[in-house]
Amino acid sequence: xMIKAFAAFEPGxxxxxxxxxxxxxxxxxxxxxxxxxxxxxxxxxxxDNDWGNTQxxxxxxxxxxxxxxxxxxxxxxxxxxxxxxxxxxxxxxxECVHCHAGDHNLCSKAQATxxxxxxxxxDKVRAAGNSVVPIPEGIELASAGPLLCGGITVFNPxxxxxxxxxxxxxVIGIGGLxxxxxxxxxxxxxxxxxxxxSETKKEEILHLxxxxxxxxxxxxxxxxxxxxxxxxxxxxxxxxxxNRYLNTLKPRGRLHFVGIxxxxxxxxxxxxxxxxxxxxxSPGGSPATIAKMLDFAARHHIKPVVENYRFDGINDAxxxxxxxxxxxxxxxxx
Amino acid sequence: xMIKAFAAFEPGxxxxxxxxxxxxxxxxxxxxxxxxxxxxxxxxxxxDNDWGNTQxxxxxxxxxxxxxxxxxxxxxxxxxxxxxxxxxxxxxxxECVHCHAGDHNLCSKAQATxxxxxxxxxDKVRAAGNSVVPIPEGIELASAGPLLCGGITVFNPxxxxxxxxxxxxxVIGIGGLxxxxxxxxxxxxxxxxxxxxSETKKEEILHLxxxxxxxxxxxxxxxxxxxxxxxxxxxxxxxxxxNRYLNTLKPRGRLHFVGIxxxxxxxxxxxxxxxxxxxxxSPGGSPATIAKMLDFAARHHIKPVVENYRFDGINDAxxxxxxxxxxxxxxxxx
Numbered sequence: 001x002m003i004k005a006f007a008a009f010e011p012g013x014x015x016x017x018x019x020x021x022x023x024x025x026x027x028x029x030x031x032x033x034x035x036x037x038x039x040x041x042x043x044x045x046x047x048d049n050d051w052g053n054t055q056x057x058x059x060x061x062x063x064x065x066x067x068x069x070x071x072x073x074x075x076x077x078x079x080x081x082x083x084x085x086x087x088x089x090x091x092x093x094x095e096c097v098h099c100h101a102g103d104h105n106l107c108s109k110a111q112a113t114x115x116x117x118x119x120x121x122x123d124k125v126r127a128a129g130n131s132v133v134p135i136p137e138g139i140e141l142a143s144a145g146p147l148l149c150g151g152i153t154v155f156n157p158x159x160x161x162x163x164x165x166x167x168x169x170x171v172i173g174i175g176g177l178x179x180x181x182x183x184x185x186x187x188x189x190x191x192x193x194x195x196x197x198s199e200t201k202k203e204e205i206l207h208l209x210x211x212x213x214x215x216x217x218x219x220x221x222x223x224x225x226x227x228x229x230x231x232x233x234x235x236x237x238x239x240x241x242x243n244r245y246l247n248t249l250k251p252r253g254r255l256h257f258v259g260i261x262x263x264x265x266x267x268x269x270x271x272x273x274x275x276x277x278x279x280x281x282s283p284g285g286s287p288a289t290i291a292k293m294l295d296f297a298a299r300h301h302i303k304p305v306v307e308n309y310r311f312d313g314i315n316d317a318x319x320x321x322x323x324x325x326x327x328x329x330x331x332x333x334x
Numbered sequence: 335x336m337i338k339a340f341a342a343f344e345p346g347x348x349x350x351x352x353x354x355x356x357x358x359x360x361x362x363x364x365x366x367x368x369x370x371x372x373x374x375x376x377x378x379x380x381x382d383n384d385w386g387n388t389q390x391x392x393x394x395x396x397x398x399x400x401x402x403x404x405x406x407x408x409x410x411x412x413x414x415x416x417x418x419x420x421x422x423x424x425x426x427x428x429e430c431v432h433c434h435a436g437d438h439n440l441c442s443k444a445q446a447t448x449x450x451x452x453x454x455x456x457d458k459v460r461a462a463g464n465s466v467v468p469i470p471e472g473i474e475l476a477s478a479g480p481l482l483c484g485g486i487t488v489f490n491p492x493x494x495x496x497x498x499x500x501x502x503x504x505v506i507g508i509g510g511l512x513x514x515x516x517x518x519x520x521x522x523x524x525x526x527x528x529x530x531x532s533e534t535k536k537e538e539i540l541h542l543x544x545x546x547x548x549x550x551x552x553x554x555x556x557x558x559x560x561x562x563x564x565x566x567x568x569x570x571x572x573x574x575x576x577n578r579y580l581n582t583l584k585p586r587g588r589l590h591f592v593g594i595x596x597x598x599x600x601x602x603x604x605x606x607x608x609x610x611x612x613x614x615x616s617p618g619g620s621p622a623t624i625a626k627m628l629d630f631a632a633r634h635h636i637k638p639v640v641e642n643y644r645f646d647g648i649n650d651a652x653x654x655x656x657x658x659x660x661x662x663x664x665x666x667x668x
Contacts (some may be wrong), residue, residue: 044457051604098585106585106610108561203528227442242599252430254612257603264577264600265613269591272599273615276440276494279590279599280613281606 005055005122006314011049013256014315018057019323020118022126030078030129031070032086037120038145039317039330040061041176041237042088046114048316053115061120061332062113063145064087074105075129075214083141084132085146085294088284092119097205104130104286105112121314121332123270138298146176146304149284153258154181154233155293158188158270163231165189170214170229171186172234172245173259174198174205178330179235180304182209184293189301192299193229195245205328208305214242222248229253239263242279246271257281339456340648342480343393345383348649352391354452356460364463365404365411366420371454372479372640373664375510376422379446381624381652387449394423395454395563395666396447397479399469409463418466419483421627423617424451425462427430437545438464438620439490455648455666467624472632480510480663481631482616487592488515488629490619492522495588497565499523504548504563506579507570507593508532508539513545514638515567515663516543518627521634527563529579542639550574556582563587565598573597576613580605591615604608 002124002239006019026030043060045051064086068078071303078084091111092099098106113119113127134145136160154177163169172179176228186209194210195219205213215221225248231244235258245265247257257265267279285293297303307330309317317330341352359365379385379395394414398420402412408421411658412418425445426433447453447461469478488511497503504527512528519526521545528544531551539547549555559582564577569591580601587609591599601613619627623665631637637663643651651664 003335103585108585251437257606260607261603264602266598266600266607267613268598269595269615271615272591272613273594273617276614278612278614279601279606280611281603281608282610283607309628 032066059118064120152285167230177235349365366400393452398454496641511569
């Protein structure tokens with residue numbers, strides 16, 4: 001059997017049809033018929049080899065929603081026909097202290113779905129059974145893909161740092177990740193603020209769950225927010241004036257990065273000390289936390305706002321994402 | 335009544351005898367007969383106006399051990415003759431959310447003992463009653479001063495971040511703060527490592543409580559420690575290669591600053607995200623935490639290693655501290 005996929009063959013290359021033979025299904029794996037797959041900014045990073053670890057031809061796609069087609073003999077918790085999701089990781093070492101502790105996303109040998117492994121821009125994709133999470137009733141499948149990477153990335157910090165419903169939380173960057181963060185934070189019970197300089201997005205942002213917007217370019221607004229937030233989550237991938245945001249944290253507050261910038265954080269140590277601030281980051285989330293997130297999303301009717309494309313229009317979708325025109329996330333289907 | 339003190343009259347100036355009239359004791363204050371006062375690096379920062387907020391003449395000294403001489407009428411928990419300590423803060427607003435929560439050291443209106451207030455290089459010093467902490471039995475008074483600033487600064491993170499006795503903790507900089515940190519961490523039950531490049535200090539460092547030393551300039555030793563520590567506490571006031579230390583943290587680990595450097599931290603965001611690291615800082619500790627620390631120090635026979643000077647040799651003491659020759663902390667007495 002051949003899997004029909006779309007692959008890039010060189011950095012910055014267009015995606016082209018690509019067939020590959022996945023071989024025998026391994027005992028710990030499942031095969032998923034791909035129904036939907038989100039398009040994430042990190043797909044572009046991998047296509048372009050921005051992180052230097054891309055293996056060509058690369059089949060991107062790591063926000064998969066589909067149906068289990070085959071189950072390896074060692075996989076006991078999934079069955080053929082079940083609707084599941086697959087995100088950034090398609091397997092773990094299962095032997096390290098992080099895997100043992102349930103922190104699979106911190107496993108240094110985690111198998112990324114799209115690095116040295118063929119991803120979800122295809123009719124089928126394979127993954128280790130324990131990297132795949134059943135999607136509960138109440139989740140709209142056509143828009144669920146982005147929860148598997150973008151969604152868990154912004155949900156995970158709420159679990160990791162035990163964010164309280166009395167906390168005041170702000171989000172930097174209201175795009176693919178940020179617009180899901182606003183929904184989660186609102187449902188979590190927090191006071192939710194969106195940092196944005198876009199007046200045109202304001203109404204939509206409030207509709208998504210923000211109680212307030214704050215224009216980070218407006219000196220008066222920033223000063224008025226001095227010492228206000230318990231947590232700020234940055235989803236952007238550009239360097240900003242981080243010390244400006246730090247000043248809007250309460251003492252004990254946390255500036256948390258889920259968006260990758262290539263420039264280092266340049267935080268003032270004196271401020272860090274005086275405010276007892278933490279600056280941190282986190283990658284995706286474990287399968288257990290993904291399951292928790294999906295349950296929470298179903299119960300609170302949280303869903304990514306997506307634009308739908310067919311897989312044969314994938315290069316147009318990529319071009320649109322590169323231009324920053326997407327509101328707020330793209331999902332591909334056959 | 336005049337208080338006989340030592341003051342600097344200009345940035346970098348020698349300390350000279352200085353008398354001042356403290357006026358009537360305020361109802362919320364106590365007056366302390368100074369028996370001992372530690373000399374801390376931040377006394378030099380204030381003498382030299384490094385932070386731009388020094389008010390001259392400045393009477394430094396904020397690691398005071400002494401006996402209560404007078405008690406203001408509103409102060410009910412202290413009595414004349416009681417042995418007490420006074421540290422970085424000599425008063426709080428008592429009205430803000432941080433004071434209400436017991437986090438007085440995070441009060442933005444905290445009255446520093448030596449900024450706009452006359453400190454402990456004197457025969458007497460005054461302070462708000464609730465900034466003064468009784469010193470329990472079992473603490474050696476002649477070496478206790480440095481606990482009040484240096485000690486609480488390295489003890490407070492153990493309380494704030496709920497450090498576990500199963501944690502592996504490293505200390506950067508084995509000087510005035512670091513040598514106390516090693517003792518606390520050992521008594522706390524942690525595996526304790528001292529980062530040092532000084533072979534001559536090694537034996538002393540192990541004696542102070544470190545189980546291991548690690549030469550941060552030795553590439554092999556650093557690489558062997560990859561992913562090892564839960565917590566690293568930096569006590570130094572010079573810029574180091576922080577990303578090198580970050581790599582020795584376990585996933586979920588924390589790099590914590592209590593030493594101030596003027597250059598910003600230049601942490602790589604990708605590393606921060608992949609490792610779910612936190613980079614943080616903290617200032618001193620609240621009176622409640624100081625009391626907790628003194629109790630812990632008494633029970634575990636923890637005491638700063640000090641060199642003793644007379645107040646009339648204070649300029650020699652300062653010169654020695656500036657040369658970095660002190661092992662490990664200085665205490666002045668009359």
